[in-house]
Amino acid sequence: PYNFEEGLKGGVPIASPSPRRYLQLRVKIIPTSAAGAGLDYIGFDFSHSIPAHEVLAEIYPTEVSPKQATRFTYALRPRIRPGDTGFNSLEILTPIRADTVRSVRIDGEEVDFEVEYYDDRFVLHFPKVTRDQTLVEIDFDCLVLRYFGFEGRVFDDELDELPQLVSPGDVVRDLPGDEISVRVSLEEPIVVSVAVSPNPFTPNDDGISDIVNVSYSLLRLEECPVSLEIYDLSGNLVREVYRGMAGSGRYFKAWDGRDEEDKLVPPGVYIYKLSVHADQGEEVKVGTVTVVY
Template identity: 40%
Template sequence: MARNRESLDVVVDLRFPTRDLKWIAIRPLDPERDWEIAELEVYGEGFVTRTTYRTPIMDFGREVAWSKIRWQGEVPEGTQLLLRTRTGNTPQPNIYRVIGPTGTLEVSTLDDYLTQLGRRRWNDVELGYDLENWSPWSAPYEFVAGLRQVESPADLWQDGTPVLSPSPARYFQLEAILFASGPAAPRIDNMSLLFSEDPVAQEVIGEIWPIATQSFAAETFTYVVRPVLRASDLGFDRLEIFTQISVERVHSVLIDGEEISDRFPPEIQDDRLIVSFDRLVGPRDNEKRIEVVFDAKVLRFGADFRSWVYDSAEPELKQQVAPGNATFRFSGDVVSVRTPMGGGLISSVQATPATFTPNGDGVNDHVAIAYELRDLESLRQIRLRIYDLSGRLVRQIATSTGSGSFAQTWNGRDEEGALVPPGMYLYQLDWDTDKGREVANGAVGVAY
């Protein structure tokens, strides 16, 4: 950044354009000459590029069922904030091993581990992770989904997002990774947790089959849930399966082999499927399997079909279903599905209707440009641009979204809000990927 071979100044003040730095080194150009630095001060601007904060491990005194998490904060444009959680049933997620009297590594305490490190006996210690009692870090939470909605009463918990880490569990920890950009940085002001001290079940295990698809067309899946119920558990009468996009068809819902969909029609929502049934509670319903067969598309590799069970009287208190061996019929023991790799991120682009009439009569006043996005693990900005046949930009609409089925609408008006003349118009969907910019084009007609 700077070089000076003949400096006779007592105080040297160097300034240079702002940039991201991790290390600053000062070295002599002529090591044979005597030189001395009394003080060195370095001043920066903006924020640290990356910062990691972990809460202390929170002890709730007993196993509880985690339901929802929410926060307040801000993520300015150009910055990023990753939030993830883990849960466990021992005070520490780490396993400390030191060389014992037999000359082999034995489980020990943190104090013994640190003592050996202090003696620089690196080969006499080993640090491991306790996967038997602690979950791995969860997938990152979607920041917007967990934002506190200040207009709704806090105690009703109409906001927040489901906790991704398994429960019941006694210990909880949150990690925030903040990525700043120049003068802007994300922040998180506070965090709240919703949990129940009385789980609906001791354990709920689920799995899906098949665990791989050969195309992005709709596939028939079987989802099996096996609850472990004790006399003290509250029980539940709802199963909610997160499908990411709308389920196309439900073939059957079985409880312990009995079809119940005629008495309890399943509820298909935009991104999930909710199944109702008679309340399962106590030892009499222990291990009664819930089996749901449905058709759905999978648009992201390794998509998780997470699910929760809950009591319809307290729908805000949901207990997550843990992946595992829910039935011996299938060998997957997971709730994630693999899809083909490669290809474009967008498909099934279609404008409906092909010609619309924005004359305010309530019939065909808008055109919906529908599309499917796949293999997106984070939000991406999708831009819809409308051009006339001369190539002039008429309207631009942008939205941020992840994998799934979506539609953007155009009301036949330009950027100033005026109705466009009748005729053919070109639309363009574009988005940025890790490999560059991708584009999808089409045409739509405007008539009066």
């Protein structure tokens, strides 16, 4: 489960439940007909002290619609024993950049916090938790387009120790389920949230509305063929904006108002056709975009 290239850049976190005293690894070396392979060394960083004996976490809701961002509650409760350091920071992995963190509560009381947003996670800093069975709850908004596990890691940002992975479990009796994974409703279509902006647009190189963006989300997909084409009202192909492979995610494709010969098209109404060829069948979205000068 570990990415070799990421390991060369400085290491990857251990995905096994933690903390653990022992670790067993298996390395597969696969030579090719043109080159052999070898392993020079494997290195590990480890902590002498840990934030907690165990940290249980759960998220709610666990089934969402991909049409809009969902407000989640992420709850965790540590088992802190004598000698454990406690923690004042939490990293939560996200499928895309989270919209916003709304609040942090410790034993039901809202507390001040700082947050750092990244494309695939956010990191929270809050008052240090050192008491056993303290309940920490985080409310945040995030768009989910496919099945995803919101893995979390706690740490003390004042100590030079490794973060500790949380374990899914029953944290709050009133929250259904005891998991940190979220599913997307299977009743939703494959292609959702198609938007065209600006519409109309004016590709006259004046720096204002020169390009139109077609944005869309793909759900529950592995890599599959996707195309975006522009047609005139007579059904003639004007421009193939994109053709390639794509999986679940949010996408933005731009058209500069030019045809296949790189000439500006005449003003008027044009049709975009977004096609996705998935295992469960083809899904096509069409709409109009207007060019004015």
